[in-house]
Amino acid sequence: MPLDPQVQAIRAAREAGGHRQLYDYTVEEARAQDLAAILATAGTPEPVALVEDRSIPGPDGDLPIRIYRPQPAGTLPVLVYFFGGGWTLGTIDTSDAICRSLANAAGCAVVAVGYRLAPEHKFPAAVDDCHAAVDWIARHGAALGLDPDRLAVGGDSAGGNLAAGVTLRARDGGGPEIAAQLLVYPNTDYRSDTPSRRENNDPYFFNARSAQWYWDNYLADPEQGSDPLASPLRAADHGGLPPALVITAEYDPLRDEGEAYARKLAAAGVAAELTRYPGVVHGFFAMGGVLDAGRQALAQAAGFLRDALAAPEPAAPEPAVHAPAVLDLAELHGSVSDPLLDAMNFLNEVTGRFPDALSFAPGRPYEGFFDVQQVTHWLTVYTDHLRKERGYTGRQVDTELFQYGRTSGLIQDLVARTIANDESIVVPPESVVVTVGCQEGMLIALRALCATPADVLLVSSPCYVGVTGAASLLGIPVVTVPEGPHGLDPAAVAEAARRVRSEGRRPRALYLVPDFANPSGTSLSHGARRDLLDVAEAEDLLLLEDNPYGFFSREGEPAATLKSMDTGRRVVYLGSFAKTAFPGARVGYVVADQEVRGADGRRTLLADELSKIKSMTTVNTPTLSQAVIGGLLIDSGFRLREANAGAIAFYRANLETLLAELERHFPAARRAELGIGWNRPAGGYFLTMTVPFTADQRALERSAREFGVLWTPMSSFYPDGSGTRLLRLSCSYLSTSEIEEGVRRLASFVASECATAAP
Known part of the structure; x- marks a missing residue:
């Protein structure tokens, strides 16, 4: 603070x-x-x-x-x-x-x-x-x-x-x-x-x-x-x-x-x-x-x-009756007054008030994949691995699962093997820090990298609220770089970095989701990725690459991650098993293989420094959660992309269904008449829809109450509060039949709002 x-x-x-x-x-x-x-x-x-x-x-x-x-x-x-x-x-x-x-x-x-x-x-x-x-x-x-x-x-x-x-x-x-x-x-x-x-x-x-x-x-x-x-x-x-x-x-x-x-x-x-x-x-x-x-x-x-x-309590006067303490909001940290938090709370409130509404709002995995028997199976796989591959005794296995664990994680080697197979990211296990979800990874990376008030985080606009929220909690200034239809423009990133530096500040890092970004659904081309790495080198930037949706491509071969192309160690890779396993595990990881040099010449990895910060936040990622995820990785032969073949097909079909239903209810002539449109992401969970009316909380509540359909206002993802005529649709949480019915309801709502907004 x-x-x-x-x-x-x-x-x-x-x-x-x-x-x-x-x-x-x-x-x-x-x-x-x-x-x-x-x-x-x-x-x-x-x-x-x-x-x-x-x-x-x-x-x-x-x-x-x-x-x-x-x-x-x-x-x-x-x-x-x-x-x-x-x-x-x-x-x-x-x-x-x-x-x-x-x-x-x-x-x-x-x-x-x-x-x-x-x-x-x-x-x-x-x-x-x-x-x-x-x-x-x-x-x-x-x-x-x-x-x-x-x-x-x-x-x-x-x-x-x-x-x-x-x-x-x-x-x-x-x-x-x-x-x-x-x-x-x-x-x-x-x-x-x-x-x-x-x-x-x-x-x-x-x-x-x-x-x-x-x-x-x-x-x-x-x-x-x-x-x-x-x-x-x-x-x-x-x-x-x-x-x-x-x-x-x-x-x-x-x-x-x-x-x-x-x-x-x-x-x-x-x-x-x-x-x-x-x-x-x-x-x-x-x-x-x-x-x-x-x-x-x-x-x-x-x-x-x-x-x-065991000293006696000092003598005290007779207890008086005191009024309950009332805290002044203005005296709490400014992050608790962030309008973004109110927006997210409002979305949760509306969801609770209208339980029968079909929701395109949450970016959650489909619950039909969950099976509690998988958890016990993966736990057994992991404990067998400890006994057979690492030679643990029964007592050592018990200690591994029940005791505090290593701050940097128990499954670093398993994660490293998996991302080498799935993403062609080849790093030593000691460069991996296993975190409590990706959110902790963001938090500790930002805390480590942004050391002074002059250090600035660059983000896309729109941007995932988790990283801007973490920056707000840590008091880190944020500068936005507008997204285009194909994601971030490397030239715009370079321009933003130079502008920040001209103000006497240091552009320290850029956070981005190169594949099927949340909330926009945009992706960077291979050429743009290479150009962005060049910009990072030229402008002395670190890239915080978050990749929760990279498996879920709708078409073509998966794109190479920035980290797999990172010959200059400019990329800190943020990963999570929330979408590729299940979010309840709360297991993520950071790949931080950058070298850190001390004043005495001693060299460590950035991962070592992140572990120090983690030791003062969550101490260690829950060992049982790591064991379950470790068992999944072992069970999949360290090829999680192949293990997710069913989920990949499901989300691909859902996104295709959502796009087809939007096209059916809003053919080209109708789109032109109403003044609406949407993008066509190549994968992931989300797309964005442009509308001619203000897509705010009031419109969302009316959509839920009168039409039985929920979506997310995009203004929540713009740090400057713009994006008021955009809404985000997520297709991950619904079945195809629910998507079909949901788009029908959405079409009725949009038509009604457009009629009201017409001059």
């Missing part, structure tokens, strides 16, 4: 005030500037029952601590908190507001530790001090009313790094027992080269250069960065560590390494909760005085500590 408005206000104030980054000062100057900035945004310190400053024995002399108690007497659980500041900046005062808030809200004592700072004291001095403080409290805290059996550690930024390091040392070094860890945007990897490191370089906030400056101050030798106590992400084993709450910020260079650490913990069986706060920056946890998100994160952290430490 965009930068939070409250964060924008901080940025504007810093910009107006001539803000300098801390690394531009001497260390002593930076320490004073950092503390002043924190105190300015932390808000008024909350009163607590007792604050006590003490010194305890440390590894190198006395170690200062400060104890905050929400009640003056009694034994309390305790959080040992390490302030942030890149191991270089900060004092106990740095985290004063945080410690007070957590003590009151969590109902526990909080002990802040004044560990030694770099560069005067290099790694591992800070870790030594923090572990020594935790160990002392575990041994001697009972005399101070601190319960050693309910002890947690926590910290923000470098403090989060120290908390993670203390838990590793406690696990491996004989204690003490730690009940929980609170890690707020922690540093976890010295050599982290992540998208968040590369993307977040705002000069007015903590950025990648800031992170490196702190590491340079902290480590005596870069080789120390490999030590798990410096880089907890690099620990060989993350099992046996305390339950964790990991909080990250969307616009933080440390975001990805913090989230990677949460995933490592979870993969090792640790109860790890991860929350990314959208729209905010590094340091927001300490900005509760000016940021709502900071206060929300503090409340979440307190709730986590209450649960983890």
